[in-house]
Amino acid sequence: MAEFGFTEAQEMFRQEMRRFAKNEIAPGARERHRTLTEIPVEIRRKLGDLGLLGINQPVEYGGQPGNYVSIGIAVEEIAQADFLVGGYITLPTAALMAIGQAPKEVQGEWIPGLISGEKIVVPANTENHCGSDAGAIKSTAVKDGDSYVLNGEKMAICQALNLHAAVVFAKTDPNAGFRGVTAFLLPMDLPGITRFPINYIGWKPQGLGGFAMENVRIPEKYRLSEEGKGFYLAMSQFDFLRVGIGLTALGMAQASLKEAMGYAKQRTAFGRPIASFQGISFKLVEDATLVEAGRLLCYRALSMKNQGLMHTKESAMAKWFCPKIATEVIHNCVLALGHFGYTTDYPLAERLRDVVGLEIGDGTPEIMKTILVREMIGKEFV
């Protein structure tokens, strides 16, 4: 094994993921994005069969040993074929970080379905009035006998329209700020839950939306954190999800660069391929350089997570940097193809539309930089 590189096993895993993405995920991807409001269960099952949804999970529930760098490799490769499928891998992984805290009974109830791809469970934090200010959520959970009664509304939740359960964050002490936040597993078939869609400009199969909770009663066993400790759980999920978003964006950028380089070698102007004009070629290789820098940030963060080290700083760097440069890279690729780049005949313009959303979810660039100021300059300067 080498420092600053992948193990041989990981390189082999990458080849396998590349083949899988090309043969199983790429066909029909753009059609799915036009027509579906879900990631079909057949695709989720394929991810499950490959073990991608259960890396690092107990073998008794269908999980397999592995590490977070490998998950990153899967995300990066599959995102080149369909960014939502690549990104999807991170959602159950993050949910499992929370469900792993539940009593055995609840784990046995939910983890096997999550790992196989049958069930969808994602974290639900954001509300209508607050996203960045995650400690300001208004959803409440009131203890009543051996259950909790939840009220409130969540929005901008991935797969909201298709969820089987959500890792939901609510205040058990509404006056305590972020120290009043507690995590619960919320099965979505309980009475009192109403879902609603949110119309993103792209991302259709993400089934984006929200749900209202009106006197939803859940048994105490579904509480996933100690009362008032949910915020820390949310943050550790974010530290992982943010790297996943970085690698998703970089996957999209790499697919775009591949297309643009291919095009630039074929297309001629003034009697030669446009790849021989430095106005085109320099931009493409500069962009490839930025992508490579972003990859190092992401894999470094995942490698630190593997070792159980704090990686809030590294994740925040990856989350602001990667989607931003991916947006710029894809923009450049659109322009390299000229008129064709902006048509629906090529996937580039759609990708440009879609990648912008990655800059927003799970923490805006501004919030990432606020985290970095706190980590690197001092909390008194935040």
Add this chain to the structure above:
Amino acid sequence: MAEFGFTEAQEMFRTMARYFARRELMPGAKERMGLNRYPEDLVKKLAGSGFLGLRIPEKYGGQMSDIVTCGIACEETARASFLSLSNNQATSYTLSLTFYVI
């Protein structure tokens, strides 16, 4: 050892290099800006601490370290230069040239 990180030995080398740079390279760095050569005592100190033998086989008295370790040597000596606005950047550059030639 972790992928995408430094080995324990590399981290120890970095600590040593940083300490060396702070103790030996930073003092007088600004004054050395006026010289057009390396002061001999400085070169001897670099040699004495093993910086010049990082890519030299052990049979010639070197240590034959890996290239990442050489990168650490460059980065840490240049750090002293940056802090003191000195010509230690040249020290780091010369080190990298040494690595290259060898």
